[in-house]
Amino acid sequence: MPNSPNPDRDAKVFALYEQLVEIEQRLIPTGLHVFGRPSSAGEKTDLLKMIASFDRPEAGAKAIPEELLDDAVHVFQENGVDAAVNFLGAEETRPVFTLLETVTTKLQTNNEIDSLVRALRGEFIEPGPGADIIQNPDILPTGRNTHAINPYGVPSAAAFARSEAVANSLLDRYKNENGRYPEAMALVLWGLDNIKTQGEGVAQALWLLGTRPVRDALNRTTTVEAIPLADLGRPRIDVVMTVSGIFRDLFSPTVQLLDKAVRLVAQLDEPLELNYVRKHVLQQVEETRCDLDDAAVRVFSNAPGNYGTNVNFMVMDSQWDREETLGDLFVTRKCFAYGRDSKGRAFEGREARVAMDQALSRVEATYQNIDTFEIGLTDVDHYFEYLGGVSKAVEKRAKARPAIYLSDSLSREVKIRSLEETVRLETRAKTLNPKWYEGMLKHGFRGVAEIENHVSNTFGWSATADAVDDWVYTEVANTFLFDEQMLERLRDLNPHSAHSLAQRLLEANGRGYWEVDASVLDKLREISRDLEDQLEGVI
Ligand code: BEZ
Ligand code: MG
Numbered sequence: 001m002p003n004s005p006n007p008d009r010d011a012k013v014f015a016l017y018e019q020l021v022e023i024e025q026r027l028i029p030t031g032l033h034v035f036g037r038p039s040s041a042g043e044k045t046d047l048l049k050m051i052a053s054f055d056r057p058e059a060g061a062k063a064i065p066e067e068l069l070d071d072a073v074h075v076f077q078e079n080g081v082d083a084a085v086n087f088l089g090a091e092e093t094r095p096v097f098t099l100l101e102t103v104t105t106k107l108q109t110n111n112e113i114d115s116l117v118r119a120l121r122g123e124f125i126e127p128g129p130g131a132d133i134i135q136n137p138d139i140l141p142t143g144r145n146t147h148a149i150n151p152y153g154v155p156s157a158a159a160f161a162r163s164e165a166v167a168n169s170l171l172d173r174y175k176n177e178n179g180r181y182p183e184a185m186a187l188v189l190w191g192l193d194n195i196k197t198q199g200e201g202v203a204q205a206l207w208l209l210g211t212r213p214v215r216d217a218l219n220r221t222t223t224v225e226a227i228p229l230a231d232l233g234r235p236r237i238d239v240v241m242t243v244s245g246i247f248r249d250l251f252s253p254t255v256q257l258l259d260k261a262v263r264l265v266a267q268l269d270e271p272l273e274l275n276y277v278r279k280h281v282l283q284q285v286e287e288t289r290c291d292l293d294d295a296a297v298r299v300f301s302n303a304p305g306n307y308g309t310n311v312n313f314m315v316m317d318s319q320w321d322r323e324e325t326l327g328d329l330f331v332t333r334k335c336f337a338y339g340r341d342s343k344g345r346a347f348e349g350r351e352a353r354v355a356m357d358q359a360l361s362r363v364e365a366t367y368q369n370i371d372t373f374e375i376g377l378t379d380v381d382h383y384f385e386y387l388g389g390v391s392k393a394v395e396k397r398a399k400a401r402p403a404i405y406l407s408d409s410l411s412r413e414v415k416i417r418s419l420e421e422t423v424r425l426e427t428r429a430k431t432l433n434p435k436w437y438e439g440m441l442k443h444g445f446r447g448v449a450e451i452e453n454h455v456s457n458t459f460g461w462s463a464t465a466d467a468v469d470d471w472v473y474t475e476v477a478n479t480f481l482f483d484e485q486m487l488e489r490l491r492d493l494n495p496h497s498a499h500s501l502a503q504r505l506l507e508a509n510g511r512g513y514w515e516v517d518a519s520v521l522d523k524l525r526e527i528s529r530d531l532e533d534q535l536e537g538v539i
Helices: 007-025 041-052 066-088 091-108 112-120 157-178 191-196 200-209 245-250 252-266 276-288 311-316 324-334 353-360 382-398 419-431 434-441 445-465 470-481 484-493 495-510 518-535
Strands: 127-129 145-147 184-189 211-215 221-226 238-243 299-301 336-340 346-351 365-370 403-408 415-418
Touching: 007 419, 041 066, 041 091, 066 091, 157 200, 157 365, 157 403, 157 415, 184 200, 184 382, 191 200, 191 245, 200 211, 200 238, 200 252, 200 365, 211 252, 221 252, 238 252, 238 276, 238 353, 245 252, 245 299, 252 276, 252 299, 252 336, 276 353, 311 324, 311 382, 311 445, 324 353, 324 382, 324 445, 353 382, 365 382, 382 403, 382 445, 403 419, 415 419, 419 434, 419 445, 419 470, 434 445, 445 470, 445 484, 445 495, 470 484, 470 495, 470 518, 484 495, 484 518, 495 518
Parallel strands: 127 145, 184 238, 184 365, 238 299, 365 403
Antiparallel strands: 211 221, 299 336, 336 346, 403 415
16 A cells, blocks of 8 residues: 555655765765866856855854755856845845855965965965865965964864764764763874864864863963863763874874873762773773873874874785784874873873773774865775774774764764765765766876775775775776776776776775675676786787
């Protein structure tokens, strides 16, 4: 009976509809940036719509409601600010269109080549903020000298306020799935991200610990205070932070702030079931007979002067036999502690492998904030080297794979996704989306290399976190190698990358990440052999 009420079916259809809308509305890069070339008309329209869909208190602008957005931006582009304000019949929408007008003008100019030439001549290049264009339209015009931010201003009041909802959603998600809060989490913090967001990642860590930043008489964020448990309404989470080398270099006072927050929380006289930091620190002192100072180390980075985890290089070069090697490499590179002990003595990059092993052994969830539309999980190898690397390290030390989450702090509503969900979304919105790969293929040789990179970065999520469904590899093979016309195009444009792509798929099967029929593998081997022959000049 087709019309009988069926709430279960309706809920499933609605969930499917929501997923489709999410993929459809996902903003993706549709090509590479060409140095010196301003955006095309179509790209401009998409950007303006995104910019207009967020509240911008700093410009006095309110977001245009979703159902009016397309038409309002169309009227603005055709007939200007007054026409758009009239169209919406609301004078209070003027600031948003004034902002769009400024952005439109700045998008028409592009100083990139000019500035490069001037920089090469040793001339002064005006500074501009570094950020995502949607997050901060003030980054326009491009071609300026990106400046960092004052680390003593981090986290900004706005970043701290925004991060409360992210931290709560993260904990709610874990609790819904596991019936309780995670006792310890591992967070990845990057430098450029915290510049762009004025410290949202830092603020999220402070919220999880149940602390807030405090400014001194010079308005510098040099300390923190504990939020009372009664106000927090939940336990304080133990937070293990891995900060990038760039973060360590740019945010030295912030590294100290984070370390201070952990030590403050560890000393609070509170019930252990409401203060997991204290619980674990005392546990560690008991178990390993170390002192309190050593048991409270939670901020880790590379040795001074070193950067990166090298997990990405090991994966890309297929230089590993067992997955746990990837997690071990992560710890080897990142087990250097930063902070200050109870006597006020600073330690800056002291090797602390045992402390890191111990801290990671209690971690139940890992997390990284994603704060840009431009670069996601499969665009670069850095997400899997960091978040994948730390998750693999936790898996061995805690003897259980952690829950792995990412946030999308740019959406209208805070969105926490599991790693698996994010990989699926990225695959559908980018790698397998004709809009995305045709945009890449317009760039010829480099475009094919980008497609291959995406597949290899996706593979990185299999290697570090077993987070890729079989269908992803199957559809990659179908789309790029088993479609004869497409294979022909890839072969003509860049046979090297086409060959690497085929090899990577075979490696995915060989390492147990992709179960597929023998006939498919035979076909792949044949394609790979043909490409190899072509590269060697046999055919
Ligand atoms: C950073 O901004 O800290 C960062 C950038 C690229 C890769 C890894 C970290
Ligand atoms: Mg699998």
